[in-house]
Amino acid sequence: MGATVDWLRTTTPGLLVLCGLAIAVLLFAIIKVKLEPFIALLLTGLALALAAGLPVSKIVGTAIKAGDSILETGFGGILGHIAVIIGLGTVLGAILERSGGADVLTGKLLNLFGEKGAPVAMGLLGLIFGIPVFFDIGIFVLAPLIYVAAKRGGRSLVLYAMPMLAGLSMTHAFLPPHPGPVALGGLLGVSLGWLILMGFVCGIPGFIAAGIVWGSYIGKRIHVEVPDEFLVRKDEETEPAPDEGERVSDGSGGVATKTVTATPPSVGLIGAIIAIPLVLILGATFGTQLLDKNSQLLQVLTFFGTPAVALLIAVLIAFYVLGVRRGSTVQELSELTAESLRPVGMLLLVVGAGAFFGKVISATGIGTALADTMSAAGLPVIVLAYIISCGLRIAQGSATVAIVTTGGIVAPLVIDHGYSQMSIALIAMAIAAGSIILSHVNDGGFWIIAKFFNMTVKQTLQTWTVLETVLSVVSFAVAAILFAIVS
Structure with a gap:
């Protein structure tokens, strides 16, 4: 027994077996036992640390x-990096949603592209609105607009929904301030500016292939009608009784009230608010590359381009131009902020627990053992990252869990190995791409999409599952090719 324990703790094969067993236990707890991922990650991490022989004091x-x-530095290190960013990003998305920004963008895009180009317009709507808004919230807000566009066009709901879903999925997986990319920035030690750049570079081709090409192909072959009750609900939400305010999605499938304003915000204003944090963050990233490190301009760019500061500026501007200037009180904005932040707590706990699990893997030496095995097999780190992320996604369904767990496993292979920021960002994109592959029945998003777009399980597999796989494979291919060129 003692020899077996020593073998598990001190040899490369033994450490790899421990890692495999820990991941298997984690997946069993989430999938079969239905344990909350936060609890499952925490328990599995503690068990792995004890099994690997780490001192209790450590x-x-x-x-x-x-x-x-390890417990506190694992949680604290990542949460210190992402908590403020995710919180501010959530608030920004909430004020954009509540102001009617989605309706404005939809009308502008439909007018620009016309009836035949409506599916492309829906894709761009998902892409633009998906930057500040979480994936499921984006579906709740944009689905009624998809219903109206499909009814007017007289074509399948699938034709309009798939491009929009591709846009939402791409931004959710690849771009800050969404939890996965932000967590990868902390786990792998790469700036959010590089993640934004590589997110667009890798994600846009995937979005085009999955949302526009595949969406147009499958939308002409699977016909799904828009149920009348879907449109009735839309009418109820957009035509409130006098003095009762407008009923809108509250992000949980229900409705909430908002103050009716005389004129909607302009599309330029909505676009500018979404662009503000991206431009500021990219300004700091480019400044670091182009300016002298003692430059006063670089100090200014770095301060305002710090993700937390950039998002705070965008939130304050949105509060004023979309809130106070349009009749909202500070109390109403505070209530909106509190309402939007309620779902964030569990998300942060899952990310923190995933970072702790990764910290345990690093402390046990499993990461080094994995690196040695990978080197012996000649497998590039970007391919390994993608394969691990794909396996975790397919097995347990959550993209966020797949990202933070893979990030923790891969981090020892990346940090202190001389990779450039661009190369590390491309590895992060490979992890993000793997985290969305083959969405199926163990993914909550699968059932949300089936419900909101009136599809059977078979139709959802034929449309949404394939879309996610195309988005994953194409985006990874772009990342892998670029990684081979720059590394």
Whole structure:
């Protein structure tokens, strides 16, 4: 027994077996036992640390001091990096949603592209509105607009829904301030500016292939009608009784009230608010590359391009131009902020627990063992990252869990190995691409899409599941080719 334990703790094959067993237990707890991912990640991480023989003082600290423990540094390190960004990003999305920005963008895009180009317009709507808004919230907000466009066009709901879903999925997986990319920035030590750049470079080709090409192809072959009750609900939401306010999606499938304003915000204003944090962050990234490190301009760009500061500026501007200037009180904006932040708590706990699990893997030496095995097999790190992320996504369904777990496993292979920021960002894109592949019945998003777009399970597999796979494969292919060129 002692020899077996020593083999597991000290040899490369043994450490790899431990890692495999830990991931298997994690997936069993999430999939079969239906344990909350936060609890499952925490339990599995603690069990792996004990099984690998790490000292208790290193795992949880002591009764007097625990600040240097793996438990606290694993959670605290990543949450310190992402909590403010995700919180501000969520608030920004909420004020854009509540202001009617989605309706404005939809009308502008439909007028620009015309009836025949409506599916492309829906794709761009998902792409633009998906930057500040979480995936499921984006579906809740945009679905009624898709119903109207499909009814007016007299064609399948699938033809209009797939491009929009591709846009939402691409931004959710590849672009900050969404949780996965932000978490990867902290786990892999890469700036959000590089993640934004590579997210667009890798994600846009995938969006075109999955949303526009595949969406147009399958939308002409699977016909799904828009149920009358879907349109009735839309009418109810957009035509409120006098003095009762407008009923809108509250992000949970229900409705909430908002103050009716005389004129909707302009599309230029909505686009500018969405662009503000992206431009500021990219300004700091390019400034770091082009300016002297002691330059005063670089200091200014770095301060305003810090993701938390950039998002805070965008939120304050949105509060004023979309809130106060349009009749909302500070109290109403505070209530909106509190309402939008309620779902964020569990998300942050899952990301923190995933980072702790990755920290345990690093501390046990499994990462080094994995690196040695990978080198012996000649497998590039970007391919390994994609394969691990794909496996976790297919097995347990959550893209966020797949990203943070893979990021923790791959981090030891990336950090301190001399990769450039661009190369690390491309590895992050490979992880993001793997996290969305083959969405099926264990993915909550699968059932949301089936419900909101009136599809059977078979139709959802034929449309949405294939779309996610095309988006994943094409985006990874772009990342892998670029990685081979620059590394």
